[in-house]
Amino acid sequence: MPNHGDWQLGTYLNGLVGVQPDLPMSYAELARRAERTMSQEMWSYVAGGAGDERTQDANPLAFDAWGLVPRMLRGAADRDLSVHLLGRTLPTPLMLAPVGVIGLCEEDGHGDLTTARAAAATGVPMIASTLTQDPMEDVRAELGETPGWFQLYPPNDRELLESLVHRAEAAGFSAIVVTLDTLTLGWRPRDLQIASFPQLKGLCLQNYFSDPVFRSRLPKPPEEDVQAATGHWSSIFGNQRLTWDDLAWIRGLTGLPILLKGICSADDTRRAVDAGMDGIYCSNHGGRQANGGLPALDCLPEVVDAAGDLPVVFDSGVRSGPDVVKALALGATAVAIGRPYAYGLAVGGQAGIEHVLKCLLAEIDLTMAIDGYASVAELTRDALREVRVPRRG
Ligand SMILES: Cc1cc2nc3c(=O)[nH]c(=O)nc-3n(C[C@H](O)[C@H](O)[C@H](O)COP(=O)(O)O)c2cc1C
Numbered sequence: 472m473p474n475h476g477d478w479q480l481g482t483y484l485n486g487l488v489g490v491q492p493d494l495p496m497s498y499a500e501l502a503r504r505a506e507r508t509m510s511q512e513m514w515s516y517v518a519g520g521a522g523d524e525r526t527q528d529a530n531p532l533a534f535d536a537w538g539l540v541p542r543m544l545r546g547a548a549d550r551d552l553s554v555h556l557l558g559r560t561l562p563t564p565l566m567l568a569p570v571g572v573i574g575l576c577e578e579d580g581h582g583d584l585t586t587a588r589a590a591a592a593t594g595v596p597m598i599a600s601t602l603t604q605d606p607m608e609d610v611r612a613e614l615g616e617t618p619g620w621f622q623l624y625p626p627n628d629r630e631l632l633e634s635l636v637h638r639a640e641a642a643g644f645s646a647i648v649v650t651l652d653t654l655t656l657g658w659r660p661r662d663l664q665i666a667s668f669p670q671l672k673g674l675c676l677q678n679y680f681s682d683p684v685f686r687s688r689l690p691k692p693p694e695e696d697v698q699a700a701t702g703h704w705s706s707i708f709g710n711q712r713l714t715w716d717d718l719a720w721i722r723g724l725t726g727l728p729i730l731l732k733g734i735c736s737a738d739d740t741r742r743a744v745d746a747g748m749d750g751i752y753c754s755n756h757g758g759r760q761a762n763g764g765l766p767a768l769d770c771l772p773e774v775v776d777a778a779g780d781l782p783v784v785f786d787s788g789v790r791s792g793p794d795v796v797k798a799l800a801l802g803a804t805a806v807a808i809g810r811p812y813a814y815g816l817a818v819g820g821q822a823g824i825e826h827v828l829k830c831l832l833a834e835i836d837l838t839m840a841i842d843g844y845a846s847v848a849e850l851t852r853d854a855l856r857e858v859r860v861p862r863r864g
């Protein structure tokens with residue numbers, strides 16, 4: 472079996488005949504090119520975060536507080552990156568986090584379908600957002616054999632919520648991720664400055680506009696009055712009065728596994744376990760929702776400890792292979808990325824997403840090769856030490 476890092480040699484060999492890669496080889500270059508490619512509105516929305524973005528910026532920096540312990544001569548010539556999650560073996564620990572406007576990160580507006588095709592091509596599962604440009608059924612159809620999860624923003628209309636969950640089940644999604652950190656929209660100065668919020672233009676609302684319950688609430692179908700339909704959406708999206716009792720009700724709606732996204736504390740993890748959830752998704756929404764919070768990585772160990780046997784998916788600030796390796800060593804079962812693949816899509820379409828995944832996997836693989844960890848199972852907390860030398864500014 473080839474290792475994920477093997478292809479880097481080919482890149483150097485191409486250089487011997489004067490060929491350099493078209494696509495960015497680092498996250499910094501990826502972000503630079505995405506900014507050049509995307510409209511001002513899309514760049515602001517995707518790259519921006521809450522407040523002065525200190526929590527967003529702290530997410531990737533938090534990985535610097537941990538260093539991997541390099542181990543020599545441990546027989547790590549063949550690396551196994553597979554992980555077990557909700558009864559399946561996944562080829563790699565990576566997942567594509569739900570990104571609500573991913574549809575618009577591609578010029579033709581069908582970025583959700585393109586993302587699903589990239590997931591199908593790589594076997595990296597996609598977590599499809601509630602906020603897609605194409606209905607969930609069409610997104611799921613592009614995934615083929617690759618698992619897809621449906622991310623639910625629980626609307627404050629129970630019948631609609633039920634309809635969305637049942638559609639996800641019927642479409643073939645294999646888990647539901649209920650996001651709890653966006654029951655209202657965070658304070659986002661970048662978007663506020665240019666007074667831009669894509670959903671209010673009726674964008675990325677296809678799961679609602681195609682829903683029979685949503686449609687039944689409107690005097691005219693969305694095709695005839697998109698403004699009224701969008702207005703209705705904004706009245707049902709926020710759900711700040713959601714409680715743990717509502718989660719018990721959601722639990723009863725479906726036999727699919729349910730994960731709760733946005734969990735960052737041991738107490739909430741225990742509540743999720745008690746509520747019969749099947750997994751925890753530790754995330755601070757990439758720092759887009761509340762500023763002033765802990766970096767998500769700092770929350771991961773306590774969440775893992777409280778989760779017991781439940782799997783823990785992690786995201787927020789993952790930018791490199793070593794970041795993934797560290798999150799796994801801290802106990803994450805799988806690790807998701809948000810902005811990196813959104814930028815990959817903007818820069819290079821399906822090939823751009825696949826390239827981002829390929830680079831991350833190569834770097835994960837080579838880090839494990841050099842540091843002597845042959846499998847994800849070998850990545851435990853013993854593989855990490857706290858870094859004592861602070862970074863130079
Ligand atoms: C543009 C954008 C839109 C997002 N939309 C959603 C969404 O619809 N549902 C959700 O649960 N999380 C959403 N997220 C949060 C991601 O799922 C994920 O938590 C976050 O992007 C991870 O951080 P990272 O971007 O630093 O990798 C969104 C993130 C971005 C960047």
Ligand SMILES: O=C(O)C(=O)c1ccccc1
Nearest residue numbers: 571602653655656670759
């Ligand atoms: O932009 C986001 O991160 C997001 O998930 C969202 C979606 C709808 C309303 C507010 C935030």
